[in-house]
Amino acid sequence: MAGEKVMKGQILDFAVQMKKLVNNKEHSDIKFLIGPNRKPIYAHRAILSARCAVFKAMFADQAQRGSSGDRDVPFVLSDMSPDVFLAMLEFLYTNCVTLTPKIAIDILATSLEYGLDELRRLSSEYLVENLSVQNAPECLQAAVTYGQDELREHTIVFIDEHTENVFKSKGFQELSEDAMIELLGSDGLQMDELDIFNFVKDWATVNAVVLNKSVSEVARKVIPRVRFALLASSELEDLEKENKKDKQESIVPVECFNNAWKFHATKKCEADNPLQRKRAGTMNREHHSFLGH
Numbered sequence: 001m002a003g004e005k006v007m008k009g010q011i012l013d014f015a016v017q018m019k020k021l022v023n024n025k026e027h028s029d030i031k032f033l034i035g036p037n038r039k040p041i042y043a044h045r046a047i048l049s050a051r052c053a054v055f056k057a058m059f060a061d062q063a064q065r066g067s068s069g070d071r072d073v074p075f076v077l078s079d080m081s082p083d084v085f086l087a088m089l090e091f092l093y094t095n096c097v098t099l100t101p102k103i104a105i106d107i108l109a110t111s112l113e114y115g116l117d118e119l120r121r122l123s124s125e126y127l128v129e130n131l132s133v134q135n136a137p138e139c140l141q142a143a144v145t146y147g148q149d150e151l152r153e154h155t156i157v158f159i160d161e162h163t164e165n166v167f168k169s170k171g172f173q174e175l176s177e178d179a180m181i182e183l184l185g186s187d188g189l190q191m192d193e194l195d196i197f198n199f200v201k202d203w204a205t206v207n208a209v210v211l212n213k214s215v216s217e218v219a220r221k222v223i224p225r226v227r228f229a230l231l232a233s234s235e236l237e238d239l240e241k242e243n244k245k246d247k248q249e250s251i252v253p254v255e256c257f258n259n260a261w262k263f264h265a266t267k268k269c270e271a272d273n274p275l276q277r278k279r280a281g282t283m284n285r286e287h288h289s290f291l292g293h
Contacts, residue, residue: 015094137171160188184225
């Protein structure tokens, strides 16, 4: 229509007013029982349906399955914490969300489960802004698990800048195989390769106990990402001797040593081979003059 224009009022004032409806029993027409303790939380079908396709489908399914009395039956979500559910409701009602380090990763997971892309963006942005030595491994794990490339890239850059402290943290020991592989692909790690190998070995030893598997089995896909070609010949010899002490627990596959020795023998760098690239923290060794950069 000619001359038509949307004039925006105070968005934040609107959000403040709408937040008063979150978990407000007055005028609510739906009840949720959240978490293992079944905490009651109240909401409004119209708002949730308009803002989230998952809730819209949930309510439609309820309407098709039973009589009108079923509308009074609470929805039970026992696998979600009340804090996370309330934060999601805050977003649905106000398009804003109050995040804390305690719930941010769970909010990221919930946003993906409920198809709330703006909430996903906000939670990812919050995690990037609040990266620390303590939470960086958990953020990397979340990024890998949920396929969040931007969060993954920012987190790896942070770990590059704080490598030693992050590797010494408890969270490092709790990284999954996939997250560890992702991390070891970084050229920016500020740590020498021999130290990286020792930290990975410790990670595998801890997780072997947790998973009730052998150390070699836990490390099978991760160890090949260690850049053994960066090590001096004397260091390779020592590692091989250590590796042969217990054949059943040999953590380094023979192929890893063979590839490293091949480089030492030929002094020819394979183009685009990440295992023959120095990292930011790699200590200089004589044979590095033949490496790719």
